[in-house]
Amino acid sequence: MTNDREFSDLKLERKECPKCGAIWMNGNHTWATGAKGNERDLAGLVCNKLGDSRCINPQRGFEGGDTWEKRLDDLSKMSDEKDVNF
16 A cells, blocks of 8 residues: 655754754744844844854854844934924
8 A cells, every 4th residue: 555645845943042042943033022033133132242152143243233232322312302302
């Protein structure tokens, strides 16, 4: 008896960074919220400051993306705009 049943190529691969706990599902970075992640932002916010040889983010070491300095600057600008509107 032959099995004519077809099988899909569906697979689930999960990688977790041993340094920060960031998750990659099937090669795609995912934020803890479940939202699609951005490896460059992760690098700017975490990996470039706190990462070490255990970090698995392929964007670690690259400049760009979101950073805490950029977020602070954005908050400062929003605060300045709010003060002007009063």
